[in-house]
Structures are given as C-alpha cells and as structure tokens.
Amino acid sequence: MKLTGAQALVKSLETAGVEVAFGLPGGAILPVYDPLLESTIRHVLVRHEQGAGHMAEGYAMVTGRPGVAIVTSGPGATNVVTPLANAYMDSTPLVVVTGQVPTRSIGTDAFQECDITGVTMGITKHNWLVKRAEDIPRVVAAAFHVATTGRPGPVLVDVPKDVSQSQTEWYWPESVADLDLPGYQPQVEPDPEAVGAAASLMRSAKRPVLYVGGGVLKARGAAPLRALAERTGFPVVTTLMARGAFPDSHPQCLGMPGMHGNYTAVTAMQQADLLVALGARFDDRVTGRVDAFAPGAKVVHVDIDPAEIHKVRHADVAIAGDCRLAIEALLKALAPDVPGKGSEATGGIEQWWDQLRRWQRHFPLHYDLGEGAAIKPQMVVETLRGLSDDDTVVVAGVGQHQMWTSQYWRFERPDTWVNSGGAGTMGFAVPAAIGAKVGRPEHTVWAVDGDGCFQMTAQELVTAAVERIPVKIAILNNAYLGMVRQWQEMFYEERYSEVYLSQDLPDYVKWAEAMGAVGLRAESPGEVAPAIEKANAVTDRPVVIDFRTDPFEKVFPMVAAGASNDEIVVHPSQLERTRSAAAAGIEEELVG
Amino acid sequence: VNGAQHHILTVLVENKAGVLARVAGLFSRRGYNIFSLAVAPTDDERFSRLTIVVDVESSPLEQIVHQLDKLVNVVTISELAPAGAVQRELLLATVEADPAERSQVLELVDVFGGEVVDVGASRLTVMVAGPPDKLDDFEGLLGAHPLVELQRTGLVALPKLAKASGRAAGRSGVRHSLAG
Numbered sequence: 001m002k003l004t005g006a007q008a009l010v011k012s013l014e015t016a017g018v019e020v021a022f023g024l025p026g027g028a029i030l031p032v033y034d035p036l037l038e039s040t041i042r043h044v045l046v047r048h049e050q051g052a053g054h055m056a057e058g059y060a061m062v063t064g065r066p067g068v069a070i071v072t073s074g075p076g077a078t079n080v081v082t083p084l085a086n087a088y089m090d091s092t093p094l095v096v097v098t099g100q101v102p103t104r105s106i107g108t109d110a111f112q113e114c115d116i117t118g119v120t121m122g123i124t125k126h127n128w129l130v131k132r133a134e135d136i137p138r139v140v141a142a143a144f145h146v147a148t149t150g151r152p153g154p155v156l157v158d159v160p161k162d163v164s165q166s167q168t169e170w171y172w173p174e175s176v177a178d179l180d181l182p183g184y185q186p187q188v189e190p191d192p193e194a195v196g197a198a199a200s201l202m203r204s205a206k207r208p209v210l211y212v213g214g215g216v217l218k219a220r221g222a223a224p225l226r227a228l229a230e231r232t233g234f235p236v237v238t239t240l241m242a243r244g245a246f247p248d249s250h251p252q253c254l255g256m257p258g259m260h261g262n263y264t265a266v267t268a269m270q271q272a273d274l275l276v277a278l279g280a281r282f283d284d285r286v287t288g289r290v291d292a293f294a295p296g297a298k299v300v301h302v303d304i305d306p307a308e309i310h311k312v313r314h315a316d317v318a319i320a321g322d323c324r325l326a327i328e329a330l331l332k333a334l335a336p337d338v339p340g341k342g343s344e345a346t347g348g349i350e351q352w353w354d355q356l357r358r359w360q361r362h363f364p365l366h367y368d369l370g371e372g373a374a375i376k377p378q379m380v381v382e383t384l385r386g387l388s389d390d391d392t393v394v395v396a397g398v399g400q401h402q403m404w405t406s407q408y409w410r411f412e413r414p415d416t417w418v419n420s421g422g423a424g425t426m427g428f429a430v431p432a433a434i435g436a437k438v439g440r441p442e443h444t445v446w447a448v449d450g451d452g453c454f455q456m457t458a459q460e461l462v463t464a465a466v467e468r469i470p471v472k473i474a475i476l477n478n479a480y481l482g483m484v485r486q487w488q489e490m491f492y493e494e495r496y497s498e499v500y501l502s503q504d505l506p507d508y509v510k511w512a513e514a515m516g517a518v519g520l521r522a523e524s525p526g527e528v529a530p531a532i533e534k535a536n537a538v539t540d541r542p543v544v545i546d547f548r549t550d551p552f553e554k555v556f557p558m559v560a561a562g563a564s565n566d567e568i569v570v571h572p573s574q575l576e577r578t579r580s581a582a583a584a585g586i587e588e589e590l591v592g
Numbered sequence: 593v594n595g596a597q598h599h600i601l602t603v604l605v606e607n608k609a610g611v612l613a614r615v616a617g618l619f620s621r622r623g624y625n626i627f628s629l630a631v632a633p634t635d636d637e638r639f640s641r642l643t644i645v646v647d648v649e650s651s652p653l654e655q656i657v658h659q660l661d662k663l664v665n666v667v668t669i670s671e672l673a674p675a676g677a678v679q680r681e682l683l684l685a686t687v688e689a690d691p692a693e694r695s696q697v698l699e700l701v702d703v704f705g706g707e708v709v710d711v712g713a714s715r716l717t718v719m720v721a722g723p724p725d726k727l728d729d730f731e732g733l734l735g736a737h738p739l740v741e742l743q744r745t746g747l748v749a750l751p752k753l754a755k756a757s758g759r760a761a762g763r764s765g766v767r768h769s770l771a772g
Contacts, residue, residue, distance in 0.1 A: 117610065118610075118613065121610075121613065121614055121617050122617055122618075122621050125662075125664070126663075126664040126665075129609070129610075146664060181664060182606065182638075182667050183605070183606060183663070183664055183665055183666045183667040183668075184664045305658075305662070306658045306661070307655065307658035307659050307661070307662055309658075310652070310654060310655065311655060
C-alpha cells in the first residue's frame with residue numbers, strides 16, 4: 001500500500017494506539033494535518049503549543065499512556081520546549097511530533113526553521129530527525145517504545161515537510177528488533193542477590209522508612225507497595241511525585257517529606273537507620289543539605305535508571321530495575337521471615353512507631369483559621385477535598401498553592417495527582433487539567449491554581465470550552481507571586497520586589513466568562529463551600545472560582561534552601577513546642 | 593594516560609548524524625570534563641568508536657558511564673585500565689629550523705621514531721606517534737626550537753591481549769564493561 005509520509009505518520013500513530021493528540025497546525029506540519037481529518041485520532045486544537053505539551057503530560061500522568069502533541073516547525077516547536085523539559089524532569093512519557101522545513105532547506109535559516117532536535121537533545125530521552133518517508137513507521141514505533149519503557153520520558157520526532165509529502169510503502173515493525181535501537185536495552189529485572197541483601201537490611205532495621213517516589217506510580221506499583229508496607233510494618237513517606245501511591249488515610253502513611261513536608265515525614269527520614277528508596281531520586285527538595293541528610297541511615301535504592309543510584313547519595317544496596325518487580329521480589333524475599341501483621345509494626349520497631357506517633361501528635365500540619373474575614377488557602381483545599389470523591393483528579397501549578405494542595409488534599413488513589421515537580425513549571429495546571437480530563441472523562445478534574453500561574457496559560461480554557469472538556473479551576477488568588485513573596489519576607493528582610501499582582505486585575509470572573517467558562521467568586525470563608533458546590537453542579541463547561549485568599553499566609557513547615565532538614569521550621573504556633581520538645585529530649589528518647 | 597584522575601572510556605556508538613553532539617552535550621550539561629576525545633568509524637560501518645579520556649575529578653566515573661549509557665545511540669561502553677591497554681596518540685608539529693639547526697630536530701625525531709612529513713624553506717613539520725607520555729617528552733624536548741604549530745589527535749586505545757593462551761584472551765584490559 002502506497003502512502004504519503006504524512007499518511008504513514010498518522011497511520012503509525014493510530015497503530016501505536018493513539019486515541020488523542022493535542023496540537024496546533026502550521027506551515028511545515030500542514031501535510032500531516034490533512035490525513036488527520038479522516039483519522040480515528042481525536043485532535044484537540046490548543047491556543048498555544050505549550051498548552052498542547054502540558055495537556056499531553058496531564059493525559060499521560062492520569063492514564064499511564066504516552067501523551068501526544070503535534071506542532072509545526074520553528075516557534076511551534078520551541079513552544080513545546082517547556083513541556084518537554086517538564087516531562088523529562090518528571091519522567092512522563094510524551095511523543096511530540098514537530099514539522100520541519102523541507103530537507104533541502106535545513107541549515108539555510110529558512111522561514112520557521114529551528115534545529116529542534118539540537119535544542120531538545122538535553123531535555124528528551126531521545127529525538128529523531130526523519131529524513132526519508134520510509135523511516136516514518138519505524139521511527140514512530142521506536143519513539144513510543146523509548147518513551148514508555150525503562151524510565152519513561154519525552155521523545156520528539158521531527159518531520160521535514162518534503163518527507164511527509166513524499167511516497168512510501170506502508171509497513172509496521174513487528175518486533176523491538178526491527179526498531180534499529182542497538183544501544184537501548186533498559187534493565188527491568190531486579191538482581192536477586194541485591195534483593196536478598198536489601199531484605200536482610202530490612203529485617204534488622206530499627207528505624208526504617210519506605211521512601212516512595214514517583215517511580216512507584218510509573219511502574220504501577222501501588223498495590224504491591226501497600227502489601228510491602230503492611231508486611232513489614234514500616235512507615236511510608238510519599239514524595240511530591242508519589243502522592244497517592246500510598247493512601248494518606250493509612251495508619252502507616254507519614255505524608256510528604258521535603259522542603260514543605262510535614263515534620264514527622266522529614267524528621268523520620270533524618271533519624272532513620274534505613275531508607276528504602278523506591279523510585280525516588282534524592283531530589284534536593286527532599287534531602288535539604290545533602291551532607292546533613294539522614295546521616296545515620298543505610299540506603300536501599302531501587303530505581304529503573306541505574307544513573308540515579310549513587311548519583312546524590314551512596315546506596316548500600318543498589319537495585320536497578322522496575323519498581324513493581326523489585327517490590328514484588330522484596331515481598332517474596334521477606335516472606336519466610338516476616339509474617340503479615342496487618343498494619344502493626346513488626347517486632348523491633350515498636351519504639352520507632354512510639355516516636356513517630358509522638359511527633360505526629362506534637363507537630364501535625366497546621367494553619368490558623370483566624371477570626372477575620374480572610375479565606376485561608378488551606379481551608380479552601382480542605383473544603384474542596386471534603387466535597388470531592390477519592391477518584392477526583394487534582395492538578396496544581398507551581399508555588400504555594402501547589403504545596404498546600406499536596407499537604408491538605410487527602411490522597412487515596414494512585415494517578416489522582418498531577419503537578420509539575422522537578423521543573424517547577426508555572427502555568428502547568430490549566431492545560432494539564434484539560435489533558436487529564438480528556439484521559440479520564442469519567443472523573444472530576446479540579447485544578448488548584450495560583451493567580452500568577454493561571455495568568456500564564458489561562459487561554460487554554462477557550463480550548464476546554466470549545467472542545468467541551470469540563471475542567472474546574474480553583475484560583476487561590478492572593479494577589480502575589482506567593483512563594484516568592486514568602487521567600488522575600490523570610491530571607492530578604494521583607495523587601496518585596498516585583499511580586500505584587502493585584503487581586504482585581506484581571507477580573508477572573510469576567511475572564512472566565514469571556515472564555516466560555518462559568519465564573520464564580522468567593523470573598524469570605526462562608527462563601528467557599530457554596531461556590532464549590534455550585535461549581536461541582538456544572539458538568540457541561542469549564543468553571544473557574546476566584547477565591548480571594550489571605551495574601552500573607554505562608555507555607556509551613558519549611559526547610560530553607562541549602563539548610564539541613566534538622567533545621568525544619570514549623571508553623572509559628574508550634575515553635576514553643578519544638579523548644580520544649582528539645583528540652584524534654586523527645587529526640588533522645590528514641591535512640592536508646 | 594597520566595594521573596589517577598584520568599580514565600579511558602572506549603564507547604561504541606551508532607554511526608548516525610548528531611551522535612557526537614549528543615555525547616559532547618551530555619558532558620557539557622552535566623559538567624563532566626573531557627581530557628581528550630578521538631572518534632572514527634569502525635570496521636563495521638554502522639558504528640563508530642569514541643575514545644574518551646575523562647577527568648573524574650568533576651564526577652565519579654560510574655556516574656559518567658551510567659549517564660553515557662542512557663544515550664540511545666550509545667551501544668557499549670568499556671573502561672580500559674591504563675596498564676591493561678595499548679595506547680597511541682599522534683602528534684604533528686611545525687618548528688622553525690634553519691638549515692643550520694635542522695640536524696638537531698631530525699635527530700630528535702629519529703630518537704622518537706618519528707618522521708618528517710613536510711619541509712619548507714625554514715620550517716619542518718614532523719610527526720611522532722606513541723603513548724601520550726612519550727609525546728609529552730617529545731613536546732618538551734622540541735621546546736628548544738621555536739614552535740609554529742602543534743596538534744595532537746587525542747588518545748586511541750584497545751585492550752592488551754592476553755599473553756598466555758586461554759579464556760580471557762583479548763579482554764584482559766577491560767576493567768569495566770557495560771552493555772548499551
């Protein structure tokens with residue numbers, strides 16, 4: 001069967017199982033958009049290519065399937081650079097197809113030419129410039145293979161216009177051997193010897209912590225993780241990328257560690273004698289000052305990417321492989337020695353649990369509701385959670401609102417949390433929520449966004465309105481670039497430089513309405529729940545709620561950048577308790 | 593290769609456009625130092641071999657190897673222990689050498705087993721091949737004559753062959769080998 005390169009490309013995407021693509025056409029990609037008219041693929045026409053990339057990410061994060069974006073050459077391609085960098089940091093599988101100027105024009109500074117494979121070399125798992133139409137099916141198949149196997153990540157396929165216009169014979173590679181990837185063999189099976197060594201460290205640990213990262217979600221490992229936690233009785237911390245991998249309501253869940261993690265999760269890691277890192281990468285936001293991080297802990301490190309092991313922290317036992325397989329292997333290795341005991345601690349770590357429970361009692365997550373008229377942002381998140389079911393997908397941008405959502409949303413299920421972790425991409429939430437809703441139309445999707453973030457990508461609500469993608473956006477409108485404001489307050493002597501945004505400009509309600517969404521506003525605590533209920537009743541279009549929140553609220557606890565996790569700053573109302581706890585020697589009680 | 597900080601990696605890569613840029617880009621964005629790099633096609637036209645001398649002061653060798661291994665176009669990586677590898681490098685140098693001084697240069701080249709590859713009115717271009725430390729010595733001694741230009745190729749290396757017949761033949765110099 002003779003096809004044009006463009007037809008072969010679309011047919012390849014269909015054959016690879018693509019149901020939805022997010023994109024925006026332009027000159028160099030025009031030939032590809034023609035056969036899309038007859039394709040089974042649903043195309044979502046975005047308003048800015050960055051939106052296409054983040055939508056593809058949101059889609060991938062809730063479905064586990066690769067997200068697909070199609071854009072044109074030059075500026076179309078550079079506009080997806082931020083989503084590619086974001087997906088690379090958070091190991092999200094994406095396949096981005098870019099148009100390119102015709103092969104004869106490459107290198108001549110042609111109109112809308114950009115060396116996008118060169119630009120994205122460092123922020124994709126791999127990329128391809130396709131120079132012959134006959135290569136298209138093989139390259140597309142290879143792109144999906146690379147994006148979704150091993151450590152997942154974004155890939156880019158750059159297709160010059162003359163390549164999509166020329167003729168080729170249709171075929172589809174039958175096996176991995178036909179993909180021409182002689183250097184790509186991800187290590188998946190964990191080494192049994194290393195698993196045995198890990199199990200023996202786990203048997204003798206007195207102060208263990210299961211340090212769970214996003215890799216567990218990527219590996220579909222939530223169920224075996226729960227079995228491992230319950231078999232061992234070990235406490236579990238879930239990083240920003242792993243929220244939902246282990247239920248927050250589970251008695252062994254300590255919550256999120258890190259710069260804005262809760263006191264118990266942070267301190268448990270600091271004082272642990274064993275960290276079992278599962279698909280986590282010792283990110284600086286988790287470790288604080290690395291040389292002061294968990295000084296007494298031995299480390300078991302499970303990761304699909306061997307380059308992550310020993311990168312930041314030396315691992316006493318290194319297990320390179322798939323997290324799910326490794327957890328299952330650990331379960332098997334522990335089986336004869338550690339009988340299942342529900343969520344009770346196994347022998348030897350009761351003292352540890354006593355200590356953990358004391359910390360939890362003394363230093364729970366806390367904010368002051370206050371008596372004034374101001375809406376507390378944490379209260380909005382808690383109220384929103386209370387009016388949502390466990391399957392609701394919650395999406396965040398980057399900043400204070402993201403931390404409050406991670407802290408106060410009670411995560412119960414995997415793949416219900418979508419946020420920008422490693423890259424910290426402001427403006428992520430609106431398009432990512434749209435992509436998530438496309439991937440999980442049966443679930444409610446709420447984005448909790450900041451006013452700064454919202455203004456970066458809000459135009460995609462037009463896409464959502466036109467395409468009937470009913471996402472809901474809760475703007476925690478504190479009139480500031482809040483996290484920057486917090487740092488300036490705490491570390492720059494309250495010298496507020498370029499962080500004020502205004503609570504009234506833009507008028508978010510009118511803006512929402514102009515984009516075809518329902519616009520609502522809540523200005524006092526009493527209006528919070530009714531506004532959410534009103535929004536939840538809207539099912540046919542996007543909704544935006546402008547929550548006028550307290551501009552001076554800060555995120556606690558906090559470990560300052562570059563500080564040791566031992567220097568965690570709790571909520572001001574708990575400061576007295578830290579001092580008296582230190583005086584009473586709670587810390588010392590544990591070690592003995 | 594001199595110094596404990598230097599390690600020799602021989603990296604088999606796919607012979608495709610942009611592969612060198614991927615390797616070089618990886619080293620620069622992760623802050624790894626390349627001391628020298630030589631690249632050429634192998635006997636199999638699908639592959640090229642890079643011989644990279646890395647300076648591991650900046651980053652542990654294991655980390656460099658694992659990051660390199662993540663490049664899809666990298667097929668295999670071997671680390672060669674300096675003592676277990678045959679190493680060669682080529683040096684070209686153009687020196688000022690009046691007919692009166694020429695014999696001194698020629699003598700030096702002869703001692704180092706090199707040859708004269710070009711002769712001008714008052715200049716000579718000479719070539720010496722050998723292990724890097726030998727070239728260092730040559731460069732030092734040549735310093736007595738005004739140097740116009742000097743170019744070294746960077747190191748290439750292969751594992752030393754086993755001297756006794758038997759199983760490990762040919763692989764004895766490979767300290768660390770990874771499938772791509």
